[in-house]
Amino acid sequence: MDVGFIGLGRMGRGMAASLIRAGHTVRVWNRSPEAAKALTGAVPVASAADAFRGDAAITMLADDAALRAVIVEGGLLDSPERPGLHLSMSTISVALAAELAAIHGRAGIPYIAAPVFGRPDVAEAGALNIVAAGEATLIDRAAPLLDAMGTKTWRFGDEPQRANAVKLAGNFMLVSAIEAMGEAAAFAEAHGVAGADLLDLLTNTLFASPVYKGYGASIAANRYEPPGFNLKLGAKDVRLALAAADAVGVPMPFASVLRDNLIDAMAHGDGDKDLAALARVASRRSGRA
Incomplete structure (x- = not known):
């Protein structure tokens, strides 16, 4: 063609x-x-x-x-x-x-x-x-x-717009997974467990899927460059999901949390890093960045 x-x-x-x-x-x-x-x-x-x-x-x-x-x-x-x-x-x-x-x-x-x-x-x-x-x-x-x-x-x-709604729903779930891994790793480290060891266990057992394994490996290695998908683009997608949810009266409270945490990450200079750098927000807030 x-x-x-x-x-x-x-x-x-x-x-x-x-x-x-x-x-x-x-x-x-x-x-x-x-x-x-x-x-x-x-x-x-x-x-x-x-x-x-x-x-x-x-x-x-x-x-x-x-x-x-x-x-x-x-x-x-x-x-x-x-x-x-x-x-x-x-x-x-x-x-x-x-x-x-x-x-x-x-x-x-x-x-x-x-x-x-x-x-x-x-x-x-x-x-x-x-x-x-x-x-x-x-x-x-x-x-x-x-x-x-x-x-x-x-x-x-x-x-056609249904495809775009599906895409935004998927990206919302992807960003949610990264946030969950970041918080879980920060929690484990506060109890003396290496976050990398926790993520190695969970991404090879309970959460053995491409998103968890790929982004989990980046978080475990503290490797956010070069970016595969920029954090600032993830922030854009969460904002689009919130706008689309508002248009049809669907509450998405966790999407609001993600939006704020992504803004936090960008304010600390991580906008051009890989989306996995969202995990640094939980680490920084726990005093273990």
């Missing part, structure tokens, strides 16, 4: 590379052009409009503001050349996802949401879990692309 790819951050680079390996023609655009030129096998283009055409256009941008600036304010939906499908894979707010679905409908551009679970190394391996929502026939059309980037596509109905 002829694909345009917009956004070559840590995740986008690996995803675009997976599409290239699968034999797709991939035209790439990034606000920092060096990233586009460095991707072997890709076809760098001069503007976002040059990427937003072909069989499909994929966006993988950092947040609501970036996606809105490029797609909506950048006038791509009014361009005479349009893609056969816009596949939005960014982690964005539920509200913006619903707005995008509506404005794409008015513009006559097919649109589905397909945010992903996985870190940059997983994206590079084409092994993401992809959460897709939108018209079933459109997801079927995008299947060759989704299959190239992920091991499984999980479908969540015909309203």
